[in-house]
Amino acid sequence: MKRVAIIGGGLAGAACAYVLKQAGAEPVIYEAGEELAAGASGNPIGLYNPRLSAHRTPESDFYCAAFSQALRTFQELEDIEWNACGALHLITDEKRQKQLAQTIETWSWPDEEMRLLNAAQASDIAGVDLQHDALYLPQSGYVSPKKLCERYAQGIEVRLNAKIESVSDVDADAVILACGMGVKKFEEARDLPLFPVRGQVTFAKPSEESQKLRCALCYSGYILPEKEGVHKIGSTFQQGVEHSKIHDEDDRENIEALAQIAPGVAKELEVSGRWASVRVTSKDHFPVIGRAHDCKDVYVSTAHSAHGAVGSIAAAHLIADMILGRPLSLGKDVVRKLKPARFMGPV
Ligand SMILES: Cc1cc2nc3c(=O)[nH]c(=O)nc-3n(C[C@H](O)[C@H](O)[C@H](O)COP(=O)(O)OP(=O)(O)OC[C@H]3O[C@@H](n4cnc5c(N)ncnc54)[C@H](O)[C@@H]3O)c2cc1C
Structure with a gap:
């Protein structure tokens, strides 16, 4: 052995x-x-997604295989706070719209695994009012690393x-x-x-509006549906920074990024905690x-x-x-x- x-x-x-x-x-x-x-x-709690790109590359092939292996593995394990609640990737400009349409064509996943939605359809799925069209990935979600x-x-x-x-x-x-x-x-x-990239996730108590959120919203950051009275809102990125100290301004940055894309969801959120650490990236x-x-x-x-x-x-x-x-x-x-x-x- x-x-x-x-x-x-x-x-x-x-x-x-x-x-x-x-x-x-x-x-x-x-x-x-x-x-x-x-x-x-x-x-x-962390978000997971397949990370597909508009055209097939070794990177997207890796993450596509990884996504499928991860789903199989999560199914084998108990008590990992896994929730395949789905993720809406909100579309803010025409370039992104075209990229995502190309992504759907390239990967040809069935509709029940990936599809484009208009803002009204995205709002129905999210349970909150959204002003943007979105790519919907129903098998994405969150898990506890x-x-x-x-x-x-x-x-x-x-x-x-x-x-x-x-x-x-x-x-x-x-x-x-x-x-x-x-x-x-x-x-x-x-x-x-290799390079360090510090980041901070913000925890927030839900508002009357935000607690209706049923899936993850992804934009330049992300927000997860409330779980046990807490939303997780991520995350900041500071390249070259290698410490896990807490910064109040990171919470503001996380909430502001959400407010820009979904102001109704961001309104009246109350920051209740945070977590910071250091990611590693390569050249x-x-x-x-x-x-x-x-x-x-x-x-x-x-x-x-x-x-x-x-x-x-x-x-x-x-x-x-x-x-x-x-x-x-x-x-x-x-x-x-x-x-x-x-x-x-x-x-
Ligand atoms: C703010 C933030 C938010 C994130 N959100 C997400 C998310 O939503 N979804 C997602 O997929 N990923 C997310 N990530 C990234 C994810 O956390 C990392 O990709 C992952 O944790 C990396 O795992 P690792 O095992 O490589 O590193 P680590 O978890 O850092 O593990 C390395 C371990 O090695 C130990 N170690 C170091 N040196 C030695 C030594 N000499 N001998 C013995 N042990 C040693 C350390 O103590 C440490 O426990 C986030 C990261 C951050 C910082």
Whole structure:
């Protein structure tokens, strides 16, 4: 049985552990924090979407596969606060309208999985008055990243307060570096062009109008329907900032972005809390997944940016395939686009 050391107990690491355990390997998670999901994956509730683009690209192929794998995985797990409440992507200009019409043509998903709606139809689905047409994705929704990590790691050996400095500190047949920006501390991933992006989610008590909201609204930000008396309104993006301190102005920014697109929903919301952390992105804004450059048994899963809820599970399947010598679950163009070595000259 292959023993696999996974460094990092966020979505990327815990998802790898889950998939490897199901495949009969023996994963062990080493997490520097006092609990799993001590970093960006500590988000109590996150949005998930398939992230399709107007034309097929390796990026959209990755997220399309990831979306489908994520839905199957969420179905297998209990108590992850999963709600496929649907998402309306509001359309604010003609260019976006054309892009989304092209997206529908390119992907040819059936109407019940993706369709364009006029403002009146979108309002009916949302349960609130909307002035914009929208792309409707009924299977999108929200899930708890924190609870996902806990469920993924159920029945798996987890070592907490275990900050690993070098892959030689762990005794395993293979090592997965899944520790966000922390991967750069390891010789095997030191040269990866990764960047921190701080973000803050705002929690707000619903108003009489906003509590009617039945699905997620996506625009430059997003708002989720109220759950237990709280809306989650996300999120700010501050490139190059690597701390999780709270900023009051981020709450204002989140509410203002909502007010611009759905003023009736934003009116009279009362901010009741917030959560901030640091995402990781790469130079080309695509996740970094695969065998570390020039290393036999060291793998990387990081740079999941704002899409770790779905991206981490597709990453886990791909890395498990590589470690276990199975046919790869993603096509060769996608694998090439994801691999750490893409930054080391011609690929
Ligand atoms: C404000 C905000 C809102 C977001 N909203 C969404 C959303 O709605 N939907 C979505 O899909 N994504 C969202 N994201 C992004 C998502 O949270 C990330 O993509 C995901 O959490 C990344 O997971 P990860 O495991 O790569 O990193 P992390 O969760 O940061 O995990 C890395 C772990 O490694 C540990 N570690 C670091 N160094 C070491 C070491 N040397 N040894 C051992 N352990 C170590 C850390 O303690 C940490 O627990 C959001 C992020 C932020 C900040």
